[in-house]
Amino acid sequence: MVKPASTTTATGKDLGAVRAAQSESPGLFGVAGLSSVIRALLPFVVAILAWWAIWAVLDPPEIILVSPASVFGSFIDSIAEGALPTFIARSLARLGIGTLIAIGLGVPMGWLLGLDEDVAQAAEPIMRFFNAVSGIAWLPAMIIWFGFTETTIQAVIVYTMLFPVAFNAMIGVRTIPKRYRDACRTMGAGTLRIIRDVYMPGSFPSVMTGLRLGIGFGWRALIAGEFVVGTTAGGGLGFFIFDARTQGVIGKVMAGMIVLGVLWLLMDRLILRPIEETINVKWGAVSA
Amino acid sequence: MTVPTGGAAQAAPPTISVEGLSHSFTDPQTRKTVHALDDVNLEILPGDFVTVVGPSGCGKTTLLNILAGFIRPSAGKAFVNGRAIERPGADRGVVFQELAILPWRTVYRNIAHGLEIQGVAKPEIDERVNRMTSLVGLEGFEGHYPHQLSGGMRQRVAVARTWVSDPEIILMDEPFAAVDAMTRLTLQEELNDLTVRTGKTVFFITHSVEEAVFLGDRVMALSARPGRIKEEVHVPVPRAERSWERMSHDEALQDTVEHVLSLVRGEAVEPTGQDG
Amino acid sequence: MTTISAASPPIGRTVKKWLLPAVPFAILVALWGLAVLLFDPPVGVLPSPALVFEAPFNSDPYLANVGASVQRLILGFLVAASTGVVVGVAAGLSKPIAEFLGPLTTFMNALSGIAWIPLAVAWFGPGTGMVVFIVWNAAFFLVFGNTMLGVRLVPDVLQNGLLTLGASRMDVIRQVIVPGAMPYIMSGLRSGLGFGWRAVIAAELVGASLGLGAWIFEQQEFSRMDNIMAGALTIGVIGMVMDRWLLAPLERRTIERWGMVGSAS
Numbered sequence: 008m009v010k011p012a013s014t015t016t017a018t019g020k021d022l023g024a025v026r027a028a029q030s031e032s033p034g035l036f037g038v039a040g041l042s043s044v045i046r047a048l049l050p051f052v053v054a055i056l057a058w059w060a061i062w063a064v065l066d067p068p069e070i071i072l073v074s075p076a077s078v079f080g081s082f083i084d085s086i087a088e089g090a091l092p093t094f095i096a097r098s099l100a101r102l103g104i105g106t107l108i109a110i111g112l113g114v115p116m117g118w119l120l121g122l123d124e125d126v127a128q129a130a131e132p133i134m135r136f137f138n139a140v141s142g143i144a145w146l147p148a149m150i151i152w153f154g155f156t157e158t159t160i161q162a163v164i165v166y167t168m169l170f171p172v173a174f175n176a177m178i179g180v181r182t183i184p185k186r187y188r189d190a191c192r193t194m195g196a197g198t199l200r201i202i203r204d205v206y207m208p209g210s211f212p213s214v215m216t217g218l219r220l221g222i223g224f225g226w227r228a229l230i231a232g233e234f235v236v237g238t239t240a241g242g243g244l245g246f247f248i249f250d251a252r253t254q255g256v257i258g259k260v261m262a263g264m265i266v267l268g269v270l271w272l273l274m275d276r277l278i279l280r281p282i283e284e285t286i287n288v289k290w291g292a293v294s295a
Numbered sequence: 296m297t298v299p300t301g302g303a304a305q306a307a308p309p310t311i312s313v314e315g316l317s318h319s320f321t322d323p324q325t326r327k328t329v330h331a332l333d334d335v336n337l338e339i340l341p342g343d344f345v346t347v348v349g350p351s352g353c354g355k356t357t358l359l360n361i362l363a364g365f366i367r368p369s370a371g372k373a374f375v376n377g378r379a380i381e382r383p384g385a386d387r388g389v390v391f392q393e394l395a396i397l398p399w400r401t402v403y404r405n406i407a408h409g410l411e412i413q414g415v416a417k418p419e420i421d422e423r424v425n426r427m428t429s430l431v432g433l434e435g436f437e438g439h440y441p442h443q444l445s446g447g448m449r450q451r452v453a454v455a456r457t458w459v460s461d462p463e464i465i466l467m468d469e470p471f472a473a474v475d476a477m478t479r480l481t482l483q484e485e486l487n488d489l490t491v492r493t494g495k496t497v498f499f500i501t502h503s504v505e506e507a508v509f510l511g512d513r514v515m516a517l518s519a520r521p522g523r524i525k526e527e528v529h530v531p532v533p534r535a536e537r538s539w540e541r542m543s544h545d546e547a548l549q550d551t552v553e554h555v556l557s558l559v560r561g562e563a564v565e566p567t568g569q570d571g
Numbered sequence: 572m573t574t575i576s577a578a579s580p581p582i583g584r585t586v587k588k589w590l591l592p593a594v595p596f597a598i599l600v601a602l603w604g605l606a607v608l609l610f611d612p613p614v615g616v617l618p619s620p621a622l623v624f625e626a627p628f629n630s631d632p633y634l635a636n637v638g639a640s641v642q643r644l645i646l647g648f649l650v651a652a653s654t655g656v657v658v659g660v661a662a663g664l665s666k667p668i669a670e671f672l673g674p675l676t677t678f679m680n681a682l683s684g685i686a687w688i689p690l691a692v693a694w695f696g697p698g699t700g701m702v703v704f705i706v707w708n709a710a711f712f713l714v715f716g717n718t719m720l721g722v723r724l725v726p727d728v729l730q731n732g733l734l735t736l737g738a739s740r741m742d743v744i745r746q747v748i749v750p751g752a753m754p755y756i757m758s759g760l761r762s763g764l765g766f767g768w769r770a771v772i773a774a775e776l777v778g779a780s781l782g783l784g785a786w787i788f789e790q791q792e793f794s795r796m797d798n799i800m801a802g803a804l805t806i807g808v809i810g811m812v813m814d815r816w817l818l819a820p821l822e823r824r825t826i827e828r829w830g831m832v833g834s835a836s
Contacts, residue, residue: 050675070693125591132592133599139814140807143773144784147791147799151616190395193363194409194460195385204408208399227685231773234688235788245686249777252689260689268682275681290398291442 073258078265081258091247095266098229098244101157105164105225106218113169113221114214117176118206127177134170142167142228146235155239160232167228168221175217179210212286219279226271244270308377310464310496311362313337316371317521318357331357333521334371339464339498344490344534346499346507348559349517355500356392358522359468362498363389375464385413388462390470396441396452402428403437405452409460427459430489447478454486458493467499471506480539483509491535504555509542510534514551516558525558615794626801633798636786637805643699643782644771647706648764654707655714655763656756660748662715663722676712684709684770692778702774702782709770710763717759721752757822764818768810 055075062074073081085091120127142163153159187205196204230245237246244267251259316335319328331354339345347355360366361373364383373380375387383389388409396405406427410420428434431451441449450470457465471479487510490497501507507514514528531547542548600620606612607619614622627633662669687708688701695701729747738746749756775784787802 046670047674050671050673051678053671054675125587128587129591129594133595135815136596136807136811139810140803141769141772141810143769143776144787144803144806146776147787148796148803150791151794151796151799184393184395186391186393186395187397189363189365189383190389190391191408191412192365192383193385193387193389193457194412195383196412200412204412205397208397211399227769227773231685231776234685234773234777248686248689252693255693257690257693260693264682264686264690267686268678271681272678290440 070255077258078261082262094242094244094247108165109168109172113172114176117173120177121180138170143231155236157240159236163228163232164225168225171221172217175213179213180206183209215283309338310341311339313373316368318368330521333523341496342494344497344512346511347515348501348504348507350519353517353519354522359466359500363466386463388457388465390453390457390467392468394449398441402439402452406456406459423459427455431455446474464496469501508552514555516555528555615796618797622797623800626797636783639781640771640783643702647703648767651707651710655711656718659715659718660722663719680712683712685773688774697778701778705770705774706767710767713763714759717755721755722748725751754826757825761818761822
């Protein structure tokens, strides 16, 4: 999968020929001299102003749209009440536990698939199928099996994350050049040694990619799970948003959504991506 | 490993011997049977540097893969010290065509890898790796990762990694094919120097006639598929006295190159070559 | 290159290719049937395989629900694909547009799809409009991002070549930019459709009275496990058929035709 988010940092391939032919000057907003921070924040400022303008002009009912100021107010209130911080912590804990379980199950599974052609041929289709069923579609069944409980939410997250993690671990192993293995064999390495010295480190970058992808999917599954099960399973960010909408407090709904987006970006930019990039910088391109 | 170089070791038993070796396999793409090697016979004595040269796709690499133990031949036998070759072993070090050093290990840890696998004690690993890095001119780069090095440097790591374990025989599969021409000349002289000094037995595959003559005691000229040894050519000048400088002046060496070239040239009929 | 093992005959290979994947499915169904026989669980907890496979034929609303879901997916996906490609091409060609939309879409992508469901219910009310909006929301950012990336990676040489021939800007976009970016666009469409399908189910789960998601959630209240499992498996089959037999081959053909490097998974 091409990572769409990477487009913001992608290849500083400058002005294409079309643009060159057009001979444009520094930029629409004249921001050539501004720092990149302001440049990144500007679109948000414009978007919030536009939102404010729409709200002021249309004057929509409070259950449709509220002003940015009132969303901010709801945000502060929810923090003061303590509900939001508790729910954030709960959602993150769920995601964390789900991630650990998905790694524990998915990575060895993917390695096995990557190492043995026959196992892969047999197991890949059924895994693709259950991946396509998606964790969310199992929610009703899981509610029957496990009730409106923590277990249901957790099961949906793990189910959702498992496949991307396993598939990428498999791809990681498959794309390691066979010569690495052969070279180790000529140095007298046995199978276990080769797994430890070649397959484990060699598939690591791909496992990280799978993890990022999986957490992205899992995050959405978590929200859906909390919509449905959150009431009795102790809340969560998804529940917070869903509940606010039931009460008709759109300010809280939007505040919750913004928190959701910011949390994901922080996780992605501060934890997941740096790990991936460090590895890439340190090792170079691992697979030939 | 103090066997003198050159063909002086007549009395010693051959380190590698190959008898009536033939190999064919099914090409996975075309599903056709490919006859790679046909009745190859070969003896490599301790301290020998044997080069194999031939047109693309003549089965050179197949031959090396059989000696390394990656492939079982369809017919005939290959022996190391009298034992039939069945699987890869630490007695035969291989320097691969494509780089096979691990990107996630530093230069030091790549060179030390074989010793780690063999369970050599840490202080000894340290000592041997350090000796090796200075021998191939890698001092100061021990902490670097492969992608931070030039092609030539990486190739030195690949050579050092194989040499440091001190295998009886070193099998090399066009190790310098991917580096630029200038670097290649340097690497070839360095390799010649290294083998002369360490007295290693080397089996070296190349498609460059000049390289084959420059490095080898003997040059095996292989025919096009199925690969067969057309002629075994002895290189007249002792390896210890060789340099590219001398290669360009010495008439005996020039004649040898011409002769091998004439053997190989008639064979290059297949347009489907895969390497340049 | 050389293969190590003696090659197996072509017939054996074909059999293996079709038989091997069937084995796990067969084992799973057998185990499931056996478990039902041995432990005799309540039919509301685990019905027999036969009951689940019969469920679509015994339940009248099944086809209507499948139809509703697929229709919403197609609708939302078409809107997402067209808007995503157009805006993506624009952003790929113009740096100011890219700089403006880049950070916004990165943020929106981080909470795309499912998180919007409550707000969408408030805006559109439960039903098709809301589901279509969620599908668009789930797929748009992927299509947009990939298109923009693809356009940026089209070599300048190709554009210059056409411009020196006196081509207009639209010619360049039509004949160079879009075909050149096509492999990326396809890959964006493919993952967009996958996200979109999940979003349909999630949206219907909480905000619709018709559709597969709504149906299985409603069946849960009646403990109709046969219908729930039939619905879940249907979701999988539809997702799989779309991805593997429709979009994956399309993507592969685009990549092969234009010889660009694709992506894994």
